[in-house]
Amino acid sequence: MTDLAGIDGLAAVAGDYDAIFCDVWGVVHDGEKKSASAEAALAAARQVGCKVILLTNSPRPAEGVARQLDTLGVTRAAYDGIVTSGDVTRALIAKAGRKLFHLGPARDVDLFAGLDITLVPADEAEAVVCTGLVNDEVETPEDYSGMLAQFKARSLPMICANPDVVVHRGDRIIFCAGALARDYAAFGGEVRMAGKPYRPIYEEACLMAELGPDEKVLAIGDGLNTDIRGANGFGLDALLIVGGIHGAELDDAGGEAKPLEALLAAQDLKARYFMPALA
CATH class of the missing domain: 3.40.50.1000 (HAD superfamily/HAD-like)
Structure with missing residues (x-):
């Protein structure tokens, strides 16, 4: 070494x-x-x-x-x-089913462009695609514990499009999709990542x-x-x-x-x- x-x-x-x-x-x-x-x-x-x-x-x-x-x-x-x-997560998304729930901010919706999928409410989804917290300036992963428990109860796989747990935004710490994926895995949920x-x-x-x-x-x-x-x-x-x-x-x-x-x-x-x- x-x-x-x-x-x-x-x-x-x-x-x-x-x-x-x-x-x-x-x-x-x-x-x-x-x-x-x-x-x-x-x-x-x-x-x-x-x-x-x-x-x-x-x-x-x-x-x-x-x-x-x-x-x-x-x-x-x-x-x-x-x-x-x-980019590399799109291949996972394409294999995840037709009805997907997007967990994340609307600015990330271009991730799904051109894919043969339909974004649906959480209770209709076959899988979850997580790109982050909806409002990462004010929310924390704890705000999503109830939602994650519901996903686990339905055995929904989660595709995490950003494995980072936190990043700096200026002098602030911002939670990323990886934090929700970490917590979902702790619930026993299935998480798929490519980044x-x-x-x-x-x-x-x-x-x-x-x-x-x-x-x-x-x-x-x-x-x-x-x-x-x-x-x-x-x-x-x-x-x-x-x-x-x-x-x-x-x-x-x-x-x-x-x-x-x-x-x-x-x-x-x-x-x-x-x-x-x-x-």
Whole structure:
């Protein structure tokens, strides 16, 4: 096992890789403003021959994420393509039955575009597709415990289009679909997912980047159980952004490699590099 190493900038290692799979929320932006340093680092990596694929657990299709990045002012010179959890979850949705209940905000409805399904009330559904809390600014997963119990009583499978449990939106913590999926699984409900850390999203990213079997990929992210666990499971080197969603937890390592390596190992995780924020 190669020791964990701190780096000052992506440029120090980008030349060693054929492609970069980079997380979006928490690395490229925080939901309200972009990271200019991350944008510049990714654009520079492309200039030295790296293909940059943005890999996000957003439940929205790639086109919607690209529009959000445009709105935040992220240049398209910073990436070659986008693969979302929503993109790869559509295959699960297509197999789930014709009558589905959408649990989530109306803004995510484009996830279902072009699929041969009908969105129905919960009591008519054959399965549930969860894209998030309906109003994630004020609601918590506890608000859904009664609904989840009803789903379990009917043995409805839940397709979770965003495995993330929480994200930062500015300086606030926002619950995601993954929190409801976690709670549904705790009820004993069946949960299906395809985003990070699961293989389908990585397989799709490899296809988009047109990677051969011997080409090297660096996965970048701040989520331990999504970005880093997914990279480990798919056999990719990982660059952990320690100032992201797990900042408080990882702060105990004091920015030092050995304590951080031990913290990761305690969760059966490893990373090749780390830095406070992508630059």
